[in-house]
Amino acid sequence: MLSKKQIFTKGILAVAPHMFSVIPFGIVCGAIGIELGFSPILVYAMSIIIFGGASQIVFLQLLSGGASALIAVTSVGVINSRHLLYGAVLSEYLEKLSFIKKLLISYLVVDQGFAESNKFFQKNKNETHLHYHLLGSGGTLWICWQISTLAGIILGSFVPEELGLKFAVPLTFIAIVVQDIKKLDHVIVMITCGLSSLLFFDAPFKSYIIISPIIALFVAALVLRLKK
Amino acid sequence: MRMTMVALVDRHLLGERVKAVLAYVPSAVFPAIIFPGIFINDYGTFIEMNDPKIFGAIVAILVGYFSRNVIATIISGLFSYWIIIFLL
Numbered sequence: 046m047l048s049k050k051q052i053f054t055k056g057i058l059a060v061a062p063h064m065f066s067v068i069p070f071g072i073v074c075g076a077i078g079i080e081l082g083f084s085p086i087l088v089y090a091m092s093i094i095i096f097g098g099a100s101q102i103v104f105l106q107l108l109s110g111g112a113s114a115l116i117a118v119t120s121v122g123v124i125n126s127r128h129l130l131y132g133a134v135l136s137e138y139l140e141k142l143s144f145i146k147k148l149l150i151s152y153l154v155v156d157q158g159f160a161e162s163n164k165f166f167q168k169n170k171n172e173t174h175l176h177y178h179l180l181g182s183g184g185t186l187w188i189c190w191q192i193s194t195l196a197g198i199i200l201g202s203f204v205p206e207e208l209g210l211k212f213a214v215p216l217t218f219i220a221i222v223v224q225d226i227k228k229l230d231h232v233i234v235m236i237t238c239g240l241s242s243l244l245f246f247d248a249p250f251k252s253y254i255i256i257s258p259i260i261a262l263f264v265a266a267l268v269l270r271l272k273k
Numbered sequence: 274m275r276m277t278m279v280a281l282v283d284r285h286l287l288g289e290r291v292k293a294v295l296a297y298v299p300s301a302v303f304p305a306i307i308f309p310g311i312f313i314n315d316y317g318t319f320i321e322m323n324d325p326k327i328f329g330a331i332v333a334i335l336v337g338y339f340s341r342n343v344i345a346t347i348i349s350g351l352f353s354y355w356i357i358i359f360l361l
Binding site for chain 2: 065208
């Protein structure tokens, strides 16, 4: 049986290799926020409130393009709906915790932390203090994220606008989905979403950002049915 | 938002079908950022087919696919874009 501290430390060590991608990504996110024309305080507040790179970029990108706050918040919700999956998986291990503890932990759960902690949970199902692993992995990622986005905010103030750093936004998301282009079903869903986003780009309130994922998910459901 | 999703969801709440569809969420969401980010310019009109952003995106896709590295993908796309707009 491992102590709380041992499990906590294991959580920290498990996400350590991810720092090589998290820190530069944090710098990019901070810099993009400034490039989009927002005040440093607002950009940094996103790091505390949203605490998620992709969501922060989308949120600021939409607001800067004139989207309503409702659309921006909803699209962050759509992007994060994969956390429904994480929640479903983690609930098995967190069942005994109080609601407040679950809320605190869930604030810290991001993709990398989930991936590492879930691996640990599957191997150590019988430990009692499993959630300390999530606190270790999530807490480490949180601290690194805050520092690196701050660094990006400071760097971003020096980057001249001619560089067109805004182009880093689509590039970031290419990097996130590019591994799925070897799967035909995913490619169909991606092209559906991309083409509908161009088609509905002029729809009011930037609603293309909600409309196209809904169309694409509908197509995904159809593809799934055909696969069976 | 993310908090409620993790905190409130019970493991029995989601059916297999819903889980299978949720796996497509990244592919269904992010192209809505990618496509307009590349093909539509600051003034809300379509770009020309020889725009440096298209070249940068192709480089990024190739580098991303083979390197599996997020930062390498972003940097390679940006650099190839800069090479075209500043050097050529």
